[in-house]
Amino acid sequence: MTxxxxxxDEMQRPDGSVTSPYTGYNAWFTAQDPARLxxxxxEAEAFFRRTGITFNxxxxxxxxxRLIPFxxxxxxxxxxxxxxxxxxxxxxxxxxxxxxxxxxxRQEILRAGRVPKHLIAHNExxxxxxxxxxxxxxxxxxxxxxxxxxxGAGDFFVLEDNARTPSGVSYMLENRETxxxxxxxxxxxxxxxxxxxxxxxxxxxxxxxxxxxxxxxPRVAVLTPGIHNSAYFEHSFLADQMGAELVEGHDLRVVDxxxxxxxxxxxxxxxVLYRRIDDDxxxxxxxxxxxxxxxxxxxxxxxxxxxxxxxxxxxxxxxDKAIYSYMPEIVEFYTGEKAILRNVETHRCAEPEAxxxxxxxxxxxxxKEVHGSGGYGMLVGPAASKTEIAAFRKKLEANPASYIAQxxxxxxxxxxxxxxxxxxxxxxxRPFVLVSPxxxxxxxxxxxxxxxxxxxxxxxxxxxGGTKDTWVLED
Amino acid sequence: xxxxTAGGLYWMFRFLERSENTARLxxxxxxxxxxxxxxxESEWRSVLTTSGSRTLYDEKYDTYTDTQVMDWxxxxxxxxxxxxxxxxxxxxxxxxxxxxxxxEVWEAVNDTWMTxxxxxxxxxxxxxxxxVLATIRKQSALVRGALxxxxxxxxxxxxxxxxxxxxxxDNTARIIDVKYYxxxxxxxxxxxxxxxxxxxxxxxxxxxxxCFRWLDEQDMTATAIADFLxxxxxxxxxxxxCVKQTTExxxxxxxxxxxxxxxxxxxxxLRGRLKSLDITTVFEQGLHEVITEFIRDNNTLGxxxxxxxxxxx
Numbered sequence: 001m002t003x004x005x006x007x008x009d010e011m012q013r014p015d016g017s018v019t020s021p022y023t024g025y026n027a028w029f030t031a032q033d034p035a036r037l038x039x040x041x042x043e044a045e046a047f048f049r050r051t052g053i054t055f056n057x058x059x060x061x062x063x064x065x066r067l068i069p070f071x072x073x074x075x076x077x078x079x080x081x082x083x084x085x086x087x088x089x090x091x092x093x094x095x096x097x098x099x100x101x102x103x104x105x106r107q108e109i110l111r112a113g114r115v116p117k118h119l120i121a122h123n124e125x126x127x128x129x130x131x132x133x134x135x136x137x138x139x140x141x142x143x144x145x146x147x148x149x150x151x152g153a154g155d156f157f158v159l160e161d162n163a164r165t166p167s168g169v170s171y172m173l174e175n176r177e178t179x180x181x182x183x184x185x186x187x188x189x190x191x192x193x194x195x196x197x198x199x200x201x202x203x204x205x206x207x208x209x210x211x212x213x214x215x216x217x218p219r220v221a222v223l224t225p226g227i228h229n230s231a232y233f234e235h236s237f238l239a240d241q242m243g244a245e246l247v248e249g250h251d252l253r254v255v256d257x258x259x260x261x262x263x264x265x266x267x268x269x270x271x272v273l274y275r276r277i278d279d280d281x282x283x284x285x286x287x288x289x290x291x292x293x294x295x296x297x298x299x300x301x302x303x304x305x306x307x308x309x310x311x312x313x314x315x316x317x318x319x320d321k322a323i324y325s326y327m328p329e330i331v332e333f334y335t336g337e338k339a340i341l342r343n344v345e346t347h348r349c350a351e352p353e354a355x356x357x358x359x360x361x362x363x364x365x366x367x368k369e370v371h372g373s374g375g376y377g378m379l380v381g382p383a384a385s386k387t388e389i390a391a392f393r394k395k396l397e398a399n400p401a402s403y404i405a406q407x408x409x410x411x412x413x414x415x416x417x418x419x420x421x422x423x424x425x426x427x428x429x430r431p432f433v434l435v436s437p438x439x440x441x442x443x444x445x446x447x448x449x450x451x452x453x454x455x456x457x458x459x460x461x462x463x464x465g466g467t468k469d470t471w472v473l474e475d
Numbered sequence: 476x477x478x479x480t481a482g483g484l485y486w487m488f489r490f491l492e493r494s495e496n497t498a499r500l501x502x503x504x505x506x507x508x509x510x511x512x513x514x515x516e517s518e519w520r521s522v523l524t525t526s527g528s529r530t531l532y533d534e535k536y537d538t539y540t541d542t543q544v545m546d547w548x549x550x551x552x553x554x555x556x557x558x559x560x561x562x563x564x565x566x567x568x569x570x571x572x573x574x575x576x577x578x579e580v581w582e583a584v585n586d587t588w589m590t591x592x593x594x595x596x597x598x599x600x601x602x603x604x605x606x607v608l609a610t611i612r613k614q615s616a617l618v619r620g621a622l623x624x625x626x627x628x629x630x631x632x633x634x635x636x637x638x639x640x641x642x643x644x645d646n647t648a649r650i651i652d653v654k655y656y657x658x659x660x661x662x663x664x665x666x667x668x669x670x671x672x673x674x675x676x677x678x679x680x681x682x683x684x685x686c687f688r689w690l691d692e693q694d695m696t697a698t699a700i701a702d703f704l705x706x707x708x709x710x711x712x713x714x715x716x717c718v719k720q721t722t723e724x725x726x727x728x729x730x731x732x733x734x735x736x737x738x739x740x741x742x743x744x745l746r747g748r749l750k751s752l753d754i755t756t757v758f759e760q761g762l763h764e765v766i767t768e769f770i771r772d773n774n775t776l777g778x779x780x781x782x783x784x785x786x787x788x
Contacts, residue, residue, distance in 0.1 A: 240574040
């Protein structure tokens with residue numbers, strides 16, 4: 001696909017002048033020797049490789065570990081832009097938690113007819129085991145990654161609410177570390193809000209959600225599927241940074257109504273489990289009986305108040321792409337306010353009229369699977385060949401309820417560093433949000449993902465995307 | 476500490492030790508093959524036996540040529556003891572226990588793995604071999620240095636050291652075992668030239684050929700060499716040294732955890748057994764028998780440690 005000429009560039013206005021958040025950076029950049037930046041860029045790659053900041057790609061037996069390319073030009077947001085964004089995110093995650101509680105308890109929103117019942121009843125993310133249960137502090141989504149895209153100066157949209165186990169926060173932290181090491185002088189010239197408190201805040205936030213059975217200082221552990229998982233680096237990184245144990249399912253068992261981990265000195269109780277495995281694998285007694293990754297009986301302990309599981313099982317009901325299209329109603333229903341952040345216009349293919357529209361306009365739309373994730377199983381109409389569109393049409397007609405469609409957004413661009421200088425590339429943004437009984441905490445910035453190929457709109461790391469450090473300027 | 480983490484540390488350092496041992500064996504074998512080409516086949520056979528991979532090798536190859544054995548010991552993924560396989564296993568364990576390692580140790584292991592994977596991407600020619608072996612030695616010194624220089628002296632360190640010495644004791648004992656017949660005292664006071672070559676091979680396999688000349692005032696005899704490898708506590712690869720280290724690290728764990736396990740008794744017994752012997756009684760009881768018994772007891776101790784500290788559920 002070719003670069004749409006009207007894409008909004010966050011650094012440079014059409015007349016060539018530089019936007020205000022980038023003024024300081026631009027002055028610094030133009031004074032740099034490109035050869036030095038070139039060598040810094042290679043240095044960064046060597047640094048990532050040496051420290052093992054890699055991700056595994058499923059289905060690639062050789063070279064299983066790859067780096068996510070890092071671009072040294074930061075993505076910069078002004079204090080004002082961020083304030084508006086963070087207010088909108090705050091409002092949205094509060095509504096999401098209220099929504100999930102309601103779905104598993106009184107279901108008022110269904111009774112009020114604002115969200116159709118069948119979307120819940122037939123939803124794979126809905127867990128009947130959660131009915132009538134309230135997790136500690138009413139928190140379901142302790143960690144949220146809200147995907148934001150931008151199309152104009154003031155036009156921010158939420159693309160997805162990742163309410164299950166959002167990943168990428170380790171890259172946010174390591175990208176900033178890398179920038180601080182490579183260009184310390186930049187940070188003395190330009191005042192950027194720090195992100196390094198995230199691990200401390202994560203730990204505090206998890207500890208604040210300890211279960212009723214916890215008596216002393218809450219003991220936190222991170223549950224990983226193991227070293228072959230694509231995000232294993234992040235799991236060990238977060239455990240390390242929080243000073244928490246990194247456990248796998250086979251390290252855990254139920255002991256006297258609590259979850260305990262096997263240590264060299266016997267079993268020790270865990271109070272809060274930050275799990276990075278899907279609901280389905282959490283408890284072979286309650287869900288997928290073949291799961292080797294989870295802990296048999298953990299759901300019973302959970303419901304009895306013996307452990308806090310973060311995020312709560314069944315929280316995925318809120319980030320389903322079909323539910324997504326109802327988010328403006330959901331926000332209004334629970335907060336009594338209009339949603340501050342806009343949704344991307346979404347056509348639900350389950351509805352005959354919408355389906356007809358989508359089928360007629362496949363070449364212009366992005367079609368996504370309702371339950372899919374990470375850019376797999378989707379069609380980007382304008383980038384697809386006629387054959388691909390025809391093949392996708394068949395899939396869509398066979399199972400329309402599994403899909404939603406959205407207009408192809410003209411994502412904003414931010415320059416990346418290429419051999420001849422700067423070149424615009426499309427970006428998105430995933431801010432990381434912590435929710436605890438003490439409140440909502442949003443780390444200023446987040447992870448900016450960038451499509452490295454000219455004109456490409458696909459920013460997923462599994463499909464050739466890279467990342468940037470994201471700056472929110474001090475006021 | 477998680478039992479799994481203790482196990483990961485123990486195995487990480489067993490594998491690191493093994494990579495160095497394999498490289499050393501290869502070095503000694505290669506030297507034999509160069510200097511005494513008529514015996515090359517049988518020397519390679521005993522190198523493979525010592526490395527514990529001969530059965531697998533024989534399933535794959537019918538002959539024992541330099542390049543084949545070199546490739547098998549350095550690069551072959553079918554050989555679980557090849558340098559590449561062992562380094563991969565060491566790094567996988569390091570990833571597993573990453574939260575227990577200092578940045579320096581993790582980066583040293585990761586760097587070692589990256590360097591060796593790159594170096595061993597393609598078959599190594601005999602001309603390149605000395606350089607490759609030197610790199611392997613250098614990399615393991617890097618990891619060891621990072622461990623000694625940066626890790627807290629706590630249970631994490633103890634499990635790392637116990638893995639190292641259980642593996643090293645096993646390795647030295649295997650070398651003696653495979654070559655025991657050349658170490659039997661013979662009627663002649665001075666060994667034949669053939670014996671001398673064999674003895675040098677043995678000493679090289681434990682990087683002790685120079686130490687021996689430095690330390691030992693006696694002539695090079697079978698008895699002196701066996702005594703040196705089994706009992707000399709100045710030699711960091713002797714059985715007595717390894718057992719002493721294992722016992723001490725286990726004792727630190729006993730103090731820190733305030734718990735005595737069956738493995739502590741086993742370790743004390745093994746150490747006591749070595750102390751009750753000297754080289755004369757070893758030959759009276761049979762070198763082969765004594766060493767076989769040692770290998771068995773050392774393995775039993777390893778298994779008991781895994782069990783007592785709950786490496787696996």
